[in-house]
Amino acid sequence: MAHHFARGLLLAALGLSAPGLAGCAAFSPDSGMSAVSDLTSQTIHKDVAFVRSPEGAEAASGTVRRLLSRTLSTDAAVQIALLNNKGLQAAYNELALAETDLVEQSLPPNPVFSVSRISGNGASEIERQVVGDILALATLPFRSDIARERFRQAQLRAALATLRLAADVRRAHVRAVAANEMVVLLTDAKSTAESTAQLAVKLGETGSLNKLDQAREQVFYAETTADLATARQAATSGRERLARLMGLWDDGLDFRLPTQLPPLPRRPLTLPSIEADAVGHRIDLQIARLELTSLAKALDLTEATRFVTLLDLAGISRRTQDPDSAPFRERGFDVQFQIPIFDGGEVRVRQAAETYNLAFNRLTERAVNVRSEARDAYRTYRSTYDIASHYQREIVPLRKIITEEMQIRFSSMQVDIFALLTEARQRLASLRRAIDAKQSYFLAQSELQTVVNGGGSPASGGDNPTTIAAAAPAEGGH
Structure with a gap:
């Protein structure tokens, strides 16, 4: 038997x-x-x-x-x-x-x-x-x-x-290239400042330049040298x-x-549906939606086995x-x-239900945040484009015109060397700001792509499945 x-x-x-x-x-x-x-x-x-x-x-x-x-x-x-x-x-x-x-x-x-x-x-x-x-x-x-x-x-x-x-990688590449561009600019500026400082010393020896103006040229050379060293370190890092x-x-x-x-693109992107695109494409939100589905199924499993543990x-x-x-x-x-x-089995059922509710509320919170992040990223993208474009199409060309006109006037002895050097320092400052503005634009462009597709820094609280948020309109309700 x-x-x-x-x-x-x-x-x-x-x-x-x-x-x-x-x-x-x-x-x-x-x-x-x-x-x-x-x-x-x-x-x-x-x-x-x-x-x-x-x-x-x-x-x-x-x-x-x-x-x-x-x-x-x-x-x-x-x-x-x-x-x-x-x-x-x-x-x-x-x-x-x-x-x-x-x-x-x-x-x-x-x-x-x-x-x-x-x-x-x-x-x-x-x-x-x-x-x-x-x-x-x-x-x-x-x-x-x-x-x-x-x-x-x-x-x-x-x-x-x-x-x-x-x-x-996109952000690191933008910063590395921008640092290289700054190094090139400051290397030329240092060469000019060095020549000017040497000229100021010679003019001071002849009595043609007072100590105040000599010190101004010397400090500009010293500051440019320090800025170049900083830029080289930034480029290396x-x-x-x-x-x-x-x-x-x-x-x-x-x-x-x-x-x-x-160079900047001819025109910026127009993204009227940026919020919908972010909610629809963000991979971290897809993960959270799947997590919510899994928790719902786990809740059903807990209900089914609440009286039998072995x-x-x-x-x-x-x-x-x-x-x-x-x-x-x-x-x-x-x-x-x-x-x-x-x-x-009430304890386990209640734990499962509250875990689901927690994930649902995190989902809703993150849905609101994603929409806000998308709007903010696009506004930043457009703002940085406008600023960089303003430097590229307005300020830098005007500075070039001023420099050329100053050189013409210097050649005809209408202005002295120090007026020309003052303009050179102002042009250098504008060029540095133009590089910074262009770098900000390309970083904002990368951030915009990240906000739409995902890939940014983990949300506060980490990527724990019960704390990461999901986006879509609540499927099945709360």
């Missing part, structure tokens, strides 16, 4: 497993990277690669070497970082680990067979014990569905890490930050950067000893479960 009972129990356990086996997840060929690649190609139009083989590493290295052989544009720097940054590769490793969790959660529990040898009254017998986790089998569809949502979130997080790296983000070392560190930022059904063989009789064996089965006298 024991053998027949064990056989029937085994068949029952396998029968319960059959529906789950049909929906078991399997490992994908690329560990879920296809979704990451699609998202990033749609937003930043760049290739990504999860390097897991010598052939893949060599292909990525070949592309990096080819891009480094030319002067490094912003797009080229971003592409190098996406292929070569090891921190990003680690994020893709986390995605691969998330897929293992998906596969694990979609599998039914393995049946457990135990073999024991029991002897008594000169006889021996092999009894088999079959244990099946009925609760795990019953909740398998719920757990598998939740695991798929979690894996989708992991894919979006990997895409978000990709976009964040791309945004960091900016270059190193860019190299870190691109994952470069040794021979890769001799990359070439442009000497100046590109249910083990087992065929057993147990040896007992009666003081008044010979040893004998009992065969049968044992069912154990908790009786909900003190805790009927």
Whole structure:
């Protein structure tokens, strides 16, 4: 009878497993990277690669070497970082680990067979014990569905890490190139200031220049020298930050950067639907929406299992000893479960419900913030464009005209050398502000792209699934 009972129990356990086996997840060929690649190609139009083989590493290295052989544009720097940054590769490793969790959660529990040898009254017998986790089998569809949502979130997080790296590289490249442009400008200014200071010394020796004017020329040269040293340090630090983000070392560190930022576009972007675009495309908001869906399903699972925390059904063989009789064996089965006298599952249900409510409120908060961030980013973008354009089209050309007219008047001896030098100092100040304005514009342009697509700094509170916010209009309500 024991053998027949064990056989029937085994068949029952396998029968319960059959529906789950049909929906078991399997490992994908690329560990879920296809979704990451699609998202990033749609937003930043760049290739990504999860390097897991010598052939893949060599292909990525070949592309990096080819891009480094030319002067490094912003797009080229971003592409190098996406292929070569090891921190990003680690994020893709986390995605691969998330897929293992998906596969694990979609599998039914393995049946457990135990073999024991029991002897008594000169006889021996092999009894088999079959244990099946009925609760795990019953909740398998719920757990598998939740695991798929979690894996989708992991894919979006990997895409978000990709976009964040791309945004960091864009900003670092803009700052590094702007620093180079400032170095070039101040190098020329220092040369002019040095010549002027030497002239002032000679004129002072002849008595043609008083000490006050001599000191003014000397201090301008000294200040320009200090400014140049500061600009060179900023350029060096900016270059190193860019190299870190691109994952470069040794021979890769001799990359070439442009000497100046590109010209402004003829006209700025017009984005009347910037708020809707941000809400619709932000990857961090997609993650939060999926998290809310997962929490809703988890709440349903908690409701379904609130009264049952453990249910083990087992065929057993147990040896007992009666003081008044010979040893004998009992065969049968044992069912154990908790009786909900003190805790009927309300605590776990309330915890799940409040976790869901917390995520929902964070979602709503973040939805408001994303819209505000989008409006502010666009206003900043337009403002910095107008300011940079004003310098490029008005102030710098006017300064050039003034300098040319002053040189003509100096040649005809209508003004002296010091009036010409005063104008040169004023022109230098305008050119420096023009570089700063152009840098601010390109940084604002990068921030605008980040606000729409995602990839900015993590929201306060981190990326914890229960604290990150989602955006879309509340699906299903509160």
